[in-house]
Amino acid sequence: MDENEDEKNAAEVHVSNMRIKKYEEYRDSSESDWILGNFIRELEASALSEIPPHFKHPTMVGPILPVNVLQRTSTKEDTCLHWLNAQKPKSVLYVSLGSVATVKKDQLQELALGLGAAGLATLWVVREDLTGEKGTSLSEGFLQRTQERIRIVSWSPQLLVLSHGAVGGFLTHCGWNSIIEALSMGVPLLxxxxxxxxxxxxxxxxxxxxxGLKLNNFEKKLVRRKHN
Incomplete structure (x- = not known):
């Protein structure tokens, strides 16, 4: 079995598990007296009107933001935020692809080269398992060339980052929490x-x-560094 076939089978299993989970959530929700959703009424009033009548009292209570994050103080947070403090207002591109998705090594390299060529101050969250393997696969040469302009961390206090005055844009995987947090803090999306x-x-x-904006043709297997 080749690599593409393995990936296809893994994706099918993942989708199947998601469907089972969603069905169970759907079943449990239909038996509830109230359904509270982390949605913003002003943005999703039309969606609320489409909820089937057997779901009782659907209520939008968003945005729900994790206030406890604002109270966390760790070395990683301090280092990350101190770096932001030294940047100009609205000058930093924040980059994070979430905590689940993985990218291939060649995609990570293309993204790195694109960020390096963009000339923007960048705070980039690169998980140790972002490529599905241990280690980031970023070359020492890239790290040295960009260390003054691109800050790479393995984790960031995202809500604090998005609320920081230096952040002017967010390259995001579009997880729902990330979108809600960015919208709440007024940060445009890529x-x-x-x-x-x-x-x-x-x-x-x-x-x-x-x-915000959406990457064109992002469905391609490899998004190049000069992508529009």
Whole structure:
């Protein structure tokens, strides 16, 4: 079995598990007296009207933001935020692809070269398992050339980052929490969905709400460094 076949089978299993989970959530929700959703009424009033009548009292209570994050103090947070403090207002591109999605090594390299060529101050979250393997696969040469302009961290206090005055844009995988947090903090999106409902989130956020821009032809297997 080749690598593409393995990836296809893994994706099918993942989708199947998601469907089972969603069905169980759907079943449990239909038996509830109230359904509270982390949605913003002003943005999704039309969606609320489409909820089937057997769901009792659907209520939008968003945006729900994790206030406890604002109280966390760690070395990583301090280092990350101190770096932002030294940047000009609205000058930093924040880049994070979430905590689940993985990208191939060649895609990581293309993204790195693109960010390096963009000339922007960038705070980039690169998980140790972002490529599905241990280690980031970023070359020492790249790290040295860009260390003054691109800050790379393995984790960031995202809500604090998005609320910081230096952040002017967010390259995001379009997970729902990330979108809610960015909208709440007034940070425009550069949408690059990776899997599942992120594609729909990106489409709605950009096309319907006008919350930012979407990478063109992001469905391609490899998004090049000069991508428009």
């Amino acid at each position: 949408a690059w969905p990776q899997l599942g409902d992120q594609y729909m989130n990106a489409e709605v956020s950009v096309t319907k709400w006008g919350a």
